[in-house]
Amino acid sequence: MSMKKYKFSIAIATIYLILYVVLFQLNTPGLILGLMFLLSPIPVLWMVYQILKNGTYTGKDLGKEEFGYQDVDKNKLGMF
Numbered sequence: 001m002s003m004k005k006y007k008f009s010i011a012i013a014t015i016y017l018i019l020y021v022v023l024f025q026l027n028t029p030g031l032i033l034g035l036m037f038l039l040s041p042i043p044v045l046w047m048v049y050q051i052l053k054n055g056t057y058t059g060k061d062l063g064k065e066e067f068g069y070q071d072v073d074k075n076k077l078g079m080f
Contacts, residue, residue, distance in 0.1 A: 006055055010051070
């Protein structure tokens, strides 16, 4: 069920932002566009919250390292 929650939030945020662009192209009054612009962080932040809360990480564990890249060996970077 959690997967559906964050996918739904992604869809809502995307539709909201596409609707804003479409209304902008249709010369919608500035008051409506301004209100939508001011409220736009709400669906984006809700989407980020849902992804962080319900999303799952499927990559490999870094172990004792504080940071790292999954596709590059640490010894090949030449910085450590």
